[in-house]
Amino acid sequence: MEMTVVYETVYGTTREVAEAIADGARGAGATVTVRDIADGLAERAPDLLVVGGPTHVRGMSTAWSRGKAAEDAPPAGAHEGGGAGGADAGVGDDAHGGGRDDADEATSQGVREWLAHLGTTGGKAATFDTHLGNPLAGGAARPIARALRRHGRDVIAREGFVLDGGKGPLRAGELDRARAWGAELAGLVA
Ligand SMILES: Cc1cc2nc3c(=O)[nH]c(=O)nc-3n(C[C@H](O)[C@H](O)[C@H](O)COP(=O)(O)O)c2cc1C
Numbered sequence: 001m002e003m004t005v006v007y008e009t010v011y012g013t014t015r016e017v018a019e020a021i022a023d024g025a026r027g028a029g030a031t032v033t034v035r036d037i038a039d040g041l042a043e044r045a046p047d048l049l050v051v052g053g054p055t056h057v058r059g060m061s062t063a064w065s066r067g068k069a070a071e072d073a074p075p076a077g078a079h080e081g082g083g084a085g086g087a088d089a090g091v092g093d094d095a096h097g098g099g100r101d102d103a104d105e106a107t108s109q110g111v112r113e114w115l116a117h118l119g120t121t122g123g124k125a126a127t128f129d130t131h132l133g134n135p136l137a138g139g140a141a142r143p144i145a146r147a148l149r150r151h152g153r154d155v156i157a158r159e160g161f162v163l164d165g166g167k168g169p170l171r172a173g174e175l176d177r178a179r180a181w182g183a184e185l186a187g188l189v190a
Pocket residue numbers: 008009010011012013014015053054055056057058059065066068069086089090091130131132133136137138139163166167168
């Protein structure tokens with residue numbers, strides 16, 4: 001079965017989760033393509049479309065929230081501390097690298113905009129997000145699922161992955177959980 005995992009990221013953690021989901025699905029026999037949302041729509045319709053993004057202001061990112069996040073994004077591959085941005089959204093000081101180095105790229109296209117261009121061809125889908133581990137964190141996975149349903153997709157699963165800080169890292173064990181979820185998804189559609 002063919003799976004495409006599409007992700008949005010500013011700091012790199014949602015990409016880490018996307019890659020782990022893909023690893024798990026490949027281990028279960030799926031053929032998986034992983035795409036950054038900034039690369040646009042995929043040409044082929046997979047058997048399962050998996051869409052994930054960071055949680056911003058309890059839901060999907062907006063141009064504003066991506067701009068806020070990008071102001072504070074570390075250069076790709078850097079491992080630096082510092083930076084205060086988004087304080088009331090819980091963005092901490094523990095940058096962990098792997099983020100974007102181009103604020104314009106980060107703000108122009110997110111899951112929300114990508115979904116707006118998605119056709120209504122049907123097919124199965126699943127959604128995930130990264131979010132903070134507190135009761136008020138909210139999540140992007142639910143609104144992404146709602147939007148996919150509006151685009152005619154049958155959403156068969158939804159999952160969230162928890163961060164220890166606003167720029168990551170992911171909480172211990174979350175990448176293993178993402179791999180296991182990827183394998184489970186492959187099994188659901190096989
Ligand atoms: C402007 C802004 C608002 C945010 N709001 C929330 C929020 O409401 N709930 C939450 O759990 N995390 C929130 N966060 C933290 C993000 O969830 C976190 O930065 C993101 O999941 C990291 O994913 P990424 O590394 O793929 O960019 C916010 C971050 C920013 C920059």
